[in-house]
Amino acid sequence: MMPTALNPAQTAARLPYPLLVGELTLLLKDTTVQAPSRVVQALPAGGSLFVMPALDARIAITKLITFTPANAGTGRPAIQGDVVVFDVATGQRRLMLDGPTVTARRTAAVSLLAAQRLAPNPKGPMLIVGAGVQGLAHLEAFAEGLGVREFRIASRSAASAQALVHHAQSLGLNARMVFDANTALADCPLAVTCTPASGVVLSAVPRPDGFVSAVGAFTPTMVELSAALCQYFAAKGSVFVDTSDAGHEAGDLLQAGLDVSRFATLADVVRQDIKPAAGPVLFKSCGWAGWDLAAARVALAAPGPVG
Structure with a gap:
C-alpha cells in the first residue's frame, strides 16, 4: 500500500x-x-x-x-x-x-521549547526579524505556546512585513511593522531572526532579560547576528545551541570566533535541567534530522x- x-x-x-x-x-x-x-x-x-x-x-x-x-x-x-x-x-x-x-513547524517548536526553558522574560513583546515562512511559524508558535500577544515585525520587504502583521491581527494579536530591528530590540524581551542569513540583521545590545533565537544561518558562511553581539551574549549572558552539530554549522558563532563546543545543547538543557546564567540568552538553532x-x-x- x-x-x-x-x-x-x-x-x-x-x-x-x-x-x-x-x-x-x-x-x-x-x-x-x-x-x-x-x-x-x-x-x-x-x-x-x-x-x-x-x-x-x-x-x-x-x-x-x-x-x-x-x-x-x-x-x-x-x-x-x-x-x-x-x-x-x-x-x-x-x-x-x-x-x-x-521544517517550518519543527524549527519554531524548537525555538519555543528553548524559550520555555531559557527565556528570562517570556511574556513579550516579541520581535520577529524576517517575515517569511519561518516568521509566520514562530509568530503562531509563540502565541500558542507562550501566550505572547504583542509582536513587532521587521523585514527587508515592507509588503511581507505588513502581510504578517495582518495575519497576526486576524488571530486577535497585537502586531505592527517596525523599520529598525535594532531599535525595536530595546522594547522586546523575546526575539527571533529567521532571514535568508545573507547578512547581519541584528547588532544592538540586547536587554538584560532578552532572549534571541537565531534560526536563519545554518552553514559556516551564513550570518544574521553581528560578531560583537554574539560575543556580548557569551560574555554577559548565556549561549545555547540546538545540537553539537552547531560546532561546524553555526555561522553566526563561528564568524564571531567563539568556541561553540563549550556551549550547552538543548539536550543538555532538557536532560540536566540546566538554567541560564543571569543576563541575556542567545539560542542558536541550525537544524537537525x-x-x-x-x-x-x-x-x-x-x-x-x-x-
Whole structure:
C-alpha cells in the first residue's frame, strides 16, 4: 500500500505546537534515537540538496529537500521537498509529509521549547526579524505556546512585513511593522531572526532579560547576528545551541570566533535541567534530522489514515 501523502495544510494539521514541543522533549530523552550528520550537496544553480536521515526504535525517516535562496521574492518557496516515514520492523513506507511545512513547524517548536526553558522574560513583546515562512511559524508558535500577544515585525520587504502583521491581527494579536530591528530590540524581551542569513540583521545590545533565537544561518558562511553581539551574549549572558552539530554549522558563532563546543545543547538543557546564567540568552538553532523525526512521531500518532 502506498503511504498517505499529506499536502502542506494536512501536514500542518497533524503537527500542533503543544504536541510538537512535548515530543521534542521526549525525543531528547530517547536513547534509541540516531541522526547521522546530514548530507548537503551544492547544486549548479546555487542551491543545495539536503539529505537528512534519522531513526528510533520504531520508525526511520529521511527528509529530502532543496534549499534555493534565489527563489526569494519570486513566489517560489526557498525550501521544497518531502519527509518520508518508514516502519523499522517491516520497512514499509508509512507516511509522506510536506517537507517545508515540517521544517517550518519543527524549527519554531524548537525555538519555543528553548524559550520555555531559557527565556528570562517570556511574556513579550516579541520581535520577529524576517517575515517569511519561518516568521509566520514562530509568530503562531509563540502565541500558542507562550501566550505572547504583542509582536513587532521587521523585514527587508515592507509588503511581507505588513502581510504578517495582518495575519497576526486576524488571530486577535497585537502586531505592527517596525523599520529598525535594532531599535525595536530595546522594547522586546523575546526575539527571533529567521532571514535568508545573507547578512547581519541584528547588532544592538540586547536587554538584560532578552532572549534571541537565531534560526536563519545554518552553514559556516551564513550570518544574521553581528560578531560583537554574539560575543556580548557569551560574555554577559548565556549561549545555547540546538545540537553539537552547531560546532561546524553555526555561522553566526563561528564568524564571531567563539568556541561553540563549550556551549550547552538543548539536550543538555532538557536532560540536566540546566538554567541560564543571569543576563541575556542567545539560542542558536541550525537544524537537525532528529527534530524532523519528532515531527514524524507526532504526525503518525494523529488520527487519520497513514497508509
